[in-house]
Amino acid sequence: MILFPNAKINLGLNIVAKRKDGYHDIVSCLYPIGWQDVLEVLENKKKTELKITGLDIPGPGGAGKEKDNLVLRAYELLRKDYNLPAVTVHLHKIIPTGAGLGGGSADAAFMLRAVNEMYQLFLDDFILEDYASRLGSDCPFFIQNKPVIVRERGDVFEDVQLDLKEYWLVVVKPPVHVSTAEAYAGVSPASPEHNLKEILEQKPVEEWKNLLHNSFEDSLFPRFPQIKELKERLYTAGALYASMSGSGSAVYGIFRQPVPAFSLEADYQFWQGPMR
Template sequence: IDLYKRIPTEAGLGGGSSDAAAVLRALNNYFNQKVEPLELTAMAAHIGSDVPLFLAEKPVRVRGRGEIIESLDFELPVFWGILVHPGIGVSTPHAYAALDAVPNRQPGTSTERLLSRLCDKKEIPINISELLATGLSNDFEPVVLTTYPDIAKAHEIIVSAGALRTLLCGSGSAIFGLARDLQHTNQLVDILTVNFSSIMIVSSSYPDAFNIKQI
């Protein structure tokens, strides 16, 4: 297997896990779907906690350590944004250890509220960005931003550039900036190219693919 990496490592983007899921699916296709979906998901969970997620072909809610996958009945309109890699990596095990060490940590409720609105198809606006901006959250963010000043500075710069919502990706280090539309995305890129050498324009195009353009 020849692997050409486009997703940065130690960035919180699930690059390794998505590669593992892709190999599982490719092997199953090669052998004429001999492994049933539930068994394939169990195999994926044995490889890594977030590998099962990347076997899904529609939006899902993930629970447990990543092995409990619940399909959600909605399709998102297209939305745009930027991904910035600040030039350093974050060790996933270290990030989880730091999160576990936070005393009296309570899970946020904004994500559940957002999913509830998305599952009610009447609540999904044509321009999805404003709705996503109010509901996206990441428990890793305060922990990682406190530990890594360079990532915190990058986060601050993207906020100042005018992104609708700026959020750490997974356990870091990549940062996502949500835009109103493609024009706003290009404006963010114009502002941020002074500060960052690695910026990607990203858009959802579900169910076809997730488009990435390196700047």
């Protein structure tokens, strides 16, 4: 079985409060996009194996540390409960890591979906979301893979009526890796000035620039000026709205139409395509 785990962007991201459990309460909108990895899952009669190609994955779960990879951890969650056979997994990484695009979370969630279908477990989405929540805050989103408002740790969902299919998306990842812990260390929690759901459902994209905000930009832009510069370059290129995604370092711009030319240095990663 071959699946194509896709990335996401954050439309607005407010860090609301520090929680007693050490995490943070947030308010954001997660929106699926077309930048994809490739995940192949095959039955293996001997032992479970994971092969990673494409982009290198730094830190735990990277090349040479496959046993810690979220994809295998996702498989092990189901294997323990349903006595599943061994599998061979080939993960081809295309979505940049350390980008705020949720690629690793998507890979894990799609692994749960693949195993559920391959072995006809007939698990409902809410059950798969429970498994996914044990892997990371973003993982449950990729089970249904549709735009939602997320709250608390990012695992409480609220439907949002938002269709951006008429727009074009450009996403750029500079050669900067921002760890989630590093990003959260610099934020000052505060309640958002505007109601995110009302903005997304009632205001045109052209007005989002003055209404939506990513709290991580306040502390990361001074430390990583190339991220701030990217956002400015997207607006100069004609973006209706531009923002850093998640805790960075990828930046995206929403356009009316395809961008014919966007000059970048060789070590920048780039994707553009229609919004879903």
